Amino acid sequence: MRPRHPRRRVTLTATAATLLALSAAQTLAAAPTAGAAPAAPARSAHSPxxxxxxxxxxxxxxxxxxxxxxxxxxxxxxxxxxxxxxxxxxxxxxxxxxxxxxxxxxxxxxxxxxxxxxxxxxxxxxxxxxxxxxxxxxxxxxxxxxxxxxxxxxxxxxxxxxxxxxxxxxxxxxxxxxxxxxxxxxxxxSKALTAGLDVLRKELVKDGVRSATPGAVNTTAAKRTAAASGGFWTTKVDAVELSDDEEPWVKGDAEIYTLVTGFGQDGAVRVDPVEMPYLDNDGTVYRPNQILVNWSNYKYNLADAVMMEEDGSTNYHDLAVAIADALLTITDQGAYIPLVDAVLNAIPTSWWTDDPDYVDSWYTLAQNNNGTYYGARGNGWMTVEPYWVSQF
Incomplete structure (x- = not known):
């Protein structure tokens, strides 16, 4: 049985304040004020x-x-x-x-x-x-x-x-x-998630939010940076575990994925979906040696990670629209702004009855993080380390 999690929406701003002692620059509200573009009206989408x-x-x-x-x-x-x-x-x-x-x-x-x-x-x-x-x-x-x-x-x-x-x-x-x-x-x-994340990436790019295909360095600035240095730094997941929750016997497998968010080399927000198909069982430590963040895609040495669970009913086109509408109102202020709250608040409330499921989030992952870090919601932990990927 794959990991399952309570279906309820939480107020992440309060969670972050309680669990993480962020600097003043890092605790800027995800809904921007000064320097932010006016919020655009939400586009119509299919009813969740x-x-x-x-x-x-x-x-x-x-x-x-x-x-x-x-x-x-x-x-x-x-x-x-x-x-x-x-x-x-x-x-x-x-x-x-x-x-x-x-x-x-x-x-x-x-x-x-x-x-x-x-x-x-x-x-x-x-x-x-x-x-x-x-x-x-x-x-x-x-x-x-x-x-x-x-x-x-x-x-x-x-x-x-x-x-x-x-x-x-x-x-x-x-x-x-x-x-x-x-x-x-x-x-x-598994098949639905792979196809869905492909739709999500394409729709995000179409709506103006940069998003890389798996393992890709897809911006000109990032390519120049990686080429000049002979490679690029990443954050690699050495171990990960999600906590246990009771679920009905009729529930089937679900797939875990993570939305890595931050500011790209051009200063615009970006979202890079990462599949985590090995997370089959809750209460089990997995050691995937999986790259989570490709830092050559990012302007700052900080990024956020929002872990989600595909549970069957997600419309990935509408999910991309909702996320893009929220993130495109946030502009680069010359200092890193956490984007977790913006991503979660973009998802319509009715989706939180079951789908898509919010699993956990990691605020301000740094390029030099090396050790075990617990999610803001307390549903999981990851052991990560910096990892250098050399170019041929």
């Missing part, structure tokens, strides 16, 4: 609740269709074999080979989910199927008839609706795994 509803609705339709398809003995056996063999079954391609009628409905659901999340249609099938809990394996192997449920996207809901092969709905307790096997229809969050 509508996006979540579209994704959940598509998953629920897929769950009902799969449940009804289990009346076919050959298909039921094939699906059971796949579910016992793999923790995640790409159900649309599997159905395309064995149950064309079902595959057509699943393909429509895949398309609806991609559209709701603002993803390119080329992302491919996103639906996957898994057994709700490992405790269900014995009953499934013994031939017990499974029900099918859609992964819930609302942590406040304590019931899960599962369907049987007759299409009848059954209410299950989301806090306790049932004895009966239940297939859960979920989204391939």
């Amino acid at each position: 609740s509508a996006t979540a509803s579209a994704v959940t609705g598509a998953q629920d339709r897929a769950a009902r269709a799969i449940a009804r398809s289990l009346g076919d003995n050959a298909w039921r056996t094939r699906l059971r074999t796949a579910a016992l063999k793999s923790d995640d079954v790409a159900v649309t391609p599997l159905a395309a080979r064995a149950n064309p009628g079902l595959a057509s409905g699943l393909a429509a659901a895949d398309h609806a989910i991609a559209a709701a999340k603002g993803l390119d249609g080329k992302v491919g099938p996103l639906l996957r199927l898994r057994l709700g809990d490992r405790s269900m394996r014995a009953a499934l192997s013994a031939g017990s008839a499974p029900w099918v449920a859609a992964a819930t996207s609302d942590d406040a809901t304590h019931t899960v609706t599962a369907y049987d092969s007759q299409g009848r709905a059954h209410a299950l307790d989301s806090r306790k795994a049932p004895g009966r096997p239940v297939y859960v229809v979920d989204i391939d969050s």
